[in-house]
Amino acid sequence: MAPPCSACDRTAVGALTHADRGVVRQLAVLDMGSEIPALKDLLGPMDLTQTVVTADALPVSSDNATFLIARGADCVMTVKAERCVAEHRL
Numbered sequence: 001m002a003p004p005c006s007a008c009d010r011t012a013v014g015a016l017t018h019a020d021r022g023v024v025r026q027l028a029v030l031d032m033g034s035e036i037p038a039l040k041d042l043l044g045p046m047d048l049t050q051t052v053v054t055a056d057a058l059p060v061s062s063d064n065a066t067f068l069i070a071r072g073a074d075c076v077m078t079v080k081a082e083r084c085v086a087e088h089r090l
Helices: 032-045 062-070
Strands: 011-016 023-029 052-055 074-077
Touching: 011 032, 023 032, 032 062, 062 074
Parallel strands: 052 074
Antiparallel strands: 011 023
């Protein structure tokens, strides 16, 4: 995730390839709270079969994990300790 842009109060989410460290897709996000649903918008058009998707704490949700697994991806996600117990059941 890129830091918020001071000129426009937006942030961005991006998809990178680990092999060549290239950005394959990026989306502007209006506010920090909308990063959770932005994961589906970002990765929806991509073929995720046999890929490993990593995500930091903000876009992590059981809904996003279910989305990734249904698309054939494996996922590694950081879950913050203050998440409710239901969210820990990813």
